[in-house]
Amino acid sequence: MPFSDPKYRRSQRATPLLPKDRGGAGGEFDGASFTGAVFNLSTTIVGAGIMALPATLKQLGAIPGLITILLAGMLTGKSIEIILRFSKAAKTGSYSGLAADAFSGAGRNILQLCIVMNNVGMLVVYMIIIGIAL
Structure with a gap:
């Protein structure tokens, strides 16, 4: 089998997932985009739906x-x-900024805590569904 031969495998060091320098940003990662965030949220909503x-x-x-x-x-x-x-x-351009404007800093922190709890709950539900399906 040719893929088991070490000379056909790629080296993990030769192809990093995130390049260290993107050409002038000083090593900062700026690969996230608004479009990517929209598609990520859409797939989450469709999956739950x-x-x-x-x-x-x-x-x-x-x-x-x-x-x-x-x-x-x-x-x-x-x-x-x-x-x-x-x-x-x-x-404001963010939901947490809107919560901070309406309910001060405590409201922003409560909102962020609720978002984390919601995401953890969804992860648990997905793990249960995967466990039942397999």
């Missing part, structure tokens, strides 16, 4: 389930509109 929608319809039935999904969509759209309106008024 794929798990939640069938369970919603199974528990509620077809008509109440669809009404609940439409109502949740309308409430989500309205809440995004309100968040965007107030972020423009507060002249």
Whole structure:
């Protein structure tokens, strides 16, 4: 098998995942982009939606389930509109900045703690789903 031969393998030192110098930034990593963040968030939302929608319809039935999904969509759209309106008024570009403007530094810290707890909970749910599927 040719891939088991050491001369066909790539050296880990020869091809690092993140280059040390990107041509003038002094070794700082600036590879994250707004587009990448949007796609990352979209895949997370779609992944959670794929798990939640069938369970919603199974528990509620077809008509109440669809009404609940439409109502949740309308409430989500309205809440995004309100968040965007107030972020423009507060002249901030981040959700944590908006929380800090509305609730001071303690509100920002509570928001960040809630985000961490939400992400850890989603990781646990995904691990449970993977454990059941395998």
